[in-house]
Amino acid sequence: MTPEEVRGRRVRLMFQDEARFGRMVRMRRCWSPAPHRPSVSNGYEREFVYVYGAVSPIEGDMDWMISQKMNAEQMTLFLSQVSAAHPEDFIVMVLDGASSHKAKDLRRPDNIRFLALPPYAPELNPQEHLWDELREKEFPNRVFNDLATVIRQLQQGLPRLSADRERLRSLTAWPWIVSLILTAN
Template sequence: MRLMLQDEARFGRINDVRRCWAPKPVQPLCQAMLTHEYTYAYAAVEAKSGELDSLILPYVNTDCMQLFLDEVGARHPSDKIVMVLDGTGWHASRLLKLPQSMKLLPLPPYAPELNPVEHVWDELREKHFHNRVFDSLDALEDQLEVTLHTFENNAPMVKSIVAWEWIINALLN
C-alpha cells in the first residue's frame, strides 16, 4: 500500500520579491512585474520514501484533477494508493472516476498545516522562483517543469521535507 499526500499550487508571472545577498557596496536590483497569468502544479508525495509525482496543468478543477489522478494511478499500476488531500470542491466531485486501486482520504477543513506538500511548495518557491521575472507563461512553465523534475529525481531531499514524525509513526504502527 502507498500513502500519498496531494496538493496543488498556483504559479504566476508575478514574482515574489525577497531580500537577497550582495557584497557591499553593491545594491542588488530585483525586477518585479504585476500580471495575472497563472499555471498550476499538482503533486502527490509518498512521505515514507519521498517519491514525488507531479503534473503541470492549466486549471484547478475536476477535469484537471481527473488527469492527475489517472497519471498517478498509471505511474503505480500495481500499488493500492490512499491519497490524502484537502477538501477543495474538485477533490470531492462526484464526477471523479478514481482508478480502481485508489481511495481518497480528505483532511479536516481549514487545516493546510497537516499537509506536508505545502512545505514542498515553499521550498520550490524559495529556491527556484523568488526574484524571478518570466517573459511568458511558457517560460514560467519551463522553469516549473525543470524544478519539478529536480524534485521528482531527489527523493531523499523531498523526504527530508515531508517525512513528518507523526506521519511515519502512523504508517509504522
Template sequence: METKRHERLLKNFRGLVQTAVADRSAEDQRPIVIMAADEGRFGRLGQVRRAWCAPGIRPESGQQLVREYLYGYVAVAPALGKMSALVLPFSNTQMMNLFLAQVADEFSDYFVVMQVDGASYHTGKKLVIPDNIRLIVQPPRSPQLNAVEHIWEEVKEKHFYNQVFDSLDEVSDTLCKGLKELMDLPDRLTSMTNFPHMRITI
C-alpha cells in the same frame, strides 16, 4: 474548533487510513502507500523577497504584475522518496481526474491512500477515483497538515522569488525544472515531507 479538527486528524489518521482501504478487494494484496497531494498556483505575478549579496552592494530585483497562471499538481509518497507531478492549465475536476489517473498508473504496484484538502474538485460527483486510490480529506483551513506545502515553498524559494518571466511557457519550464530536481533527490524529498502522522504502516 479548527485546532481540535487538526488534532483529530493527526490522532485518528491511522484509523482513517484503515477505513479508506476497508473496501478494497480481498485479492488486492498490494502494499499500502501513504501520499499527500495538493495543487499550487504559479504565474507571472512576481514576488519580491530578501536576497543575499556581497557586502556594500544593494540587490535589485524586477517585479511584474501579469495575471497569468498555471497549476502544479503534486502527490508525494514520503516513505518512498517519490512523487508524481503534472503542470496543467487549470485547477478543476477535469484536471484532477487527469492527475489521479497518472498517479494510479505511476504507483500501480501500490494501493494509494492520499491526503487532500477539501477543494470542491477533490470531493465532487464528477471526480473519477481510480481503483487503487482512496482519498482522505483534511480539515478546512489546514495547509500546515499537508506535506506538499513544503514542496511549494522549496520550489518558489529556489526558482520563483525575485524572478520575471516573459511568458507563461517560461513559468511552466521553470516549474517543471524545480519539480524534476526534487524528483531526482529522494532523500531530500523524504526529509522535507515525512510528516509524523504519515509515518504509519497498515
C-alpha cells in the same frame, strides 16, 4: 476494489495538493556585498498555471502534472497518472477540501482511496512544503516575460525536485507520518 483485492497489497500513503505558479514575483531575501543594495524587478501580470502534486513521504517519491486549469477533469487525469505510476499499490491519498476533489464528475481509480484533511489545515499537508521549496529554489526574485517561460522553469525544476528522494524525505517524512503502520489486512 473489494477488501479481498486490497488484502496483501502494499499501502502507499500520499499527500496531494495543487499550486499556482505565474508571472507575479514573490520577493525573497538575497545577498549582496556591502554597501550595495540588491535590485529586483517586479511583475504584476496575473497569468498563472497550475501544478498538481502528490508526495509519498515514506518512499521519497513525488508525482506531478502541469495544467492550465484546476478542475475535476484535470484532477481525474492526475489521479489516473498517479494510479498508472503505482499500479501494484493501494494508495491512500490525503487531500484538502477543494471543490474539484468533491465534484460529481471526478473519477477516482480503483486503487486510490481519499482521506480528507480537516478544513483550513494546510499545515498538515507535507506537499505544501514542496511548493515552498520549489518557489524558493526555482523562482526567487525572477520576473518572467511570458507564461511559457514559467512552464519551462517548472518543467526543469519539478524533475529536479522529484529526483532528489532524500530531499523529499527530509522535507515531508514527519515523525507522525513515518510512525504509521501501513498494511492492508
